[in-house]
Amino acid sequence: MRILVVGMGLIGGSICKSIKAATSHAVYGCDVQQAVLDDAIADGAIDGTGTMTDGTYDMIILCLHQRIAIQMVQEALPKIPAGTILVDTCGLKGRMVRDLTYRCRKADVRYVGTHPMAGREKNGYYASIPNLFQNANLIVTPVDGTDEAALDTVKELADQMGFGKIVTATPMWHDNMIAYTSQLAHVVSSSYVKDFCMDDALSFSGGSFQDMTRVATMDESMWAALFLDNRDNLLYHLDLLIENxxxxxxxxxxxxEERLQYLIAEGRQIQEENVRKRQEQNELQKGETA
Amino acid sequence: MRILVVGMGLIGGSICKSIKAATSHAVYGCDVQQAVLDDAIADGAIDGTGTMTDGTYDMIILCLHQRIAIQMVQEALPKIPAGTILVDTCGLKGRMVRDLTYRCRKADVRYVGTHPMAGREKNGYYASIPNLFQNANLIVTPVDGTDEAALDTVKELADQMGFGKIVTATPMWHDNMIAYTSQLAHVVSSSYVKDFCMDDALSFSGGSFQDMTRVATMDESMWAALFLDNRDNLLYHLDLLIENxxxxxxxxxxxxEERLQYLIAEGRQIQEENVRKRQEQNELQKGETA
Structure with a gap:
């Protein structure tokens, strides 16, 4: 295949590098920063550069923020050949999948929504690595009208790139789960550090404190937008946490003391079950790799 | 020195192993389980067994839960020779230090309160390891009347055992900090897992979710007692977190959106400062080791 990756940040750059490392597909990059494209060619991460409207790709993978991605697709769609597979990798799927499924179907472009569950504490092309997706989950969010063959092509590529498990979810359920597993964790971390003891915490802290505070270094303009784009889901889980x-x-x-013991035991049992399931999944993956 | 370690769990066992590995002191063990003592001798973790009342040690290190420790010292004190150094390693210091300083002074026993900031997700002697304290902080909580020479002996031993930084704090400030850095983290983790999405979270989770949930597997009888023993401090920080x-x-x-951006930026700045200070401290420690 000829694959175009639009947006050469951490995710886009890592997608290019992992496809080049694991397959013989030709990979092209598109980015507003020419220096990044030059370096990506020098790195062997891409075979060349291109744009969404030059009309020569089997698959276009969008690695952009949601608001920009929808606008760019809207402008480019009239020039994208029928049959092209269009993949997005945005962290929220509800609005994205609704918008793009509708628009792409009218243009005979085969849209597949995905969310690669991987990241690093650094961002941008220069943080990208070929093994970012090794054993990570890939969420795919097909809906009525998603092209089955296109979905299979995406899954096969993900498999070659080293993804661990491919999880199918509806866009709405995906966004609800992300509110709980990722966005709420970021809100907690950001809230946790706002304590007058923070200045002195370094001397008294072990692993659990590091865990609580690690993701508090969010970029405010990006995350405020993400929180608002998923407002109802996040509010639901945040209310529940405050209740607990x-x-x-x-x-x-x-x-x-009796009630405290009950509350602690309740959490312990849930987490023990979670750990047990994670171990099972890890063993399953090991078995499949062996 | 002849050193007796009372309570051969994770901390007690690791103290024995690290003293034996790094010094030529003679180490004796005391525990209710004979099998653990037999295995500790076989492991070379101790040179033999003993009790607090056989009267032949330069230093006795208590590795017991607070409530048991105070009672055992009370019973043993009349038979502990004057001049013996008595160290405790309990995770709360307020009540412990107040009680033992007073009682020990009357018996001419030289008491030093400490809290080694190290642990594992497993407990008991069979989880103990010689390098548990490598680069960990040791909190010492001297008060008016703490014997300076005894404190120096403890610090020197800690240094040989591989502790990173020795931090001096008042017992009250220690307990306040532990409420924030450890106990609150455990309450959050236990609360975080109580969400109907927990069953499905495995497929949607990355690092931040694992961080939030890791320490939810508390033992309810131990932790409910710890929380209540430090109730006022923990309530203070828990109220503040709920407010945030x-x-x-x-x-x-x-x-x-503006207010959200403000809240996120506020957390980011605090955590950036925390990360910066941690890096400085790590570099300082590396420099000292080199």
């Missing part, structure tokens, strides 16, 4: 924390507070206030 | 989370909830409810 308030249960602890009330039991402590009332010096209710 | 509520700020996020309100901004989301009101769709206030």
């Amino acid at each position: 924390l308030t249960d602890y507070r009330d039991a402590l206030k009332q010096r209710d | 989370l509520t700020d996020y909830r309100d901004a989301l409810k009101q769709r206030d």
Whole structure:
């Protein structure tokens, strides 16, 4: 295949590098920064450069923020040949999949929504690595009208790139889960560091404190937009967390040791089950690799 | 020195192993489980067994839960020779240090309160390792009347055992910091897992979710007691966290993007400063080791 990757940041750059490392597909890059494209060619991450409207690709992979991605597709669609597979990698799927499924179907472009569950604490092309997706989950969000053959092509490529598990979800369920597993974690981390003891914490901290605070270094313009784009889901899980924390507070206030033990045991049992399932999944993946 | 370690769990066992590995001191073990003592002798972790009342040690190190430790010292004190150094390693210091300083002074026993900031997700002697304290912080909590020479002996031993930094704190400040850096993290983790999405989270989770949920597997009888023993401090920080989370909830409810950006930026700046300080400290430690 001839593959165009649009947006050569951490995800886009890593996609190029992992496709080049694992397949014989030709990979082309598109980015607003010419220096990044030059370096990507020098790195062997891409075979050349291109644009969405030069009309010569089997697959176009969008690695852009949601708001920019929708606008760019809207402008480029009239010039994208019928049959082209268009993939997006945005972290929210509800609005994206609704918009692009509708628009692409009218243009006979075969759209597939995905979300690669991988990242690093650094961003941008210069943080990209070929093994970023090794054993990571890839969420795919097909809906009524998604082209089955296009979906299979995407899954096969993901498999070659080293993804661990390919998970199918509806766009709405995906966004709900991301509100819980990622966005809420970022809100907690950002809230956790706002304590007058933070200045002195370094001397008293072990692993659990590092865990709580690690992702507090969010970029405010990107994350505020992401939170608002997924507002209802995030609000739901945030309310629930505040309720659960308030249960602890009330039991402590009332010096209710029995209730505290109950609350701790409840969490322990849920997490033990989670750890057990994760181990099972890891063993399954090991078995498949062996 | 002849050193007796009382309570051969994860901490006690690791203390024995690290002293034996790094010094020529004679180490004796005391535990209710004979099998653990037999295995510790076979492992070379201890040179023999002993009790607090056989009266032949330069230093006794208590590695027991607070409630048991205070009671055992109370019973043993009349038989501990004057001048013996008595060290405890409990995770809360306020009540412990107040009680033991007073009691030990009357018996001419030289008490030093400490808290080694190290742990593993497993517990018990069979999880103990000689390098558990490598580069970990040791908190020492001297008060008026703490014997300076005994404190120096403890610090020197800690240095030989591989501790990174020895931090001096008042018992009250220590307990306040532990409420924030450790206990609150455990309450958050336990609260975080109580969400109906937990069952499905495995497929949608990256590093930030693993971080949030890791320490939710607490033992309920131990942790409920720890929380109540430090109730006022923990309540303070828990209230503050709920307030900070509520700020996020309100901004989301009101769709206030500017306010969200402000809240995120505030957390980012605090955490950037924290990361910067941690890097400085790590470089300092590397420099000292080199």
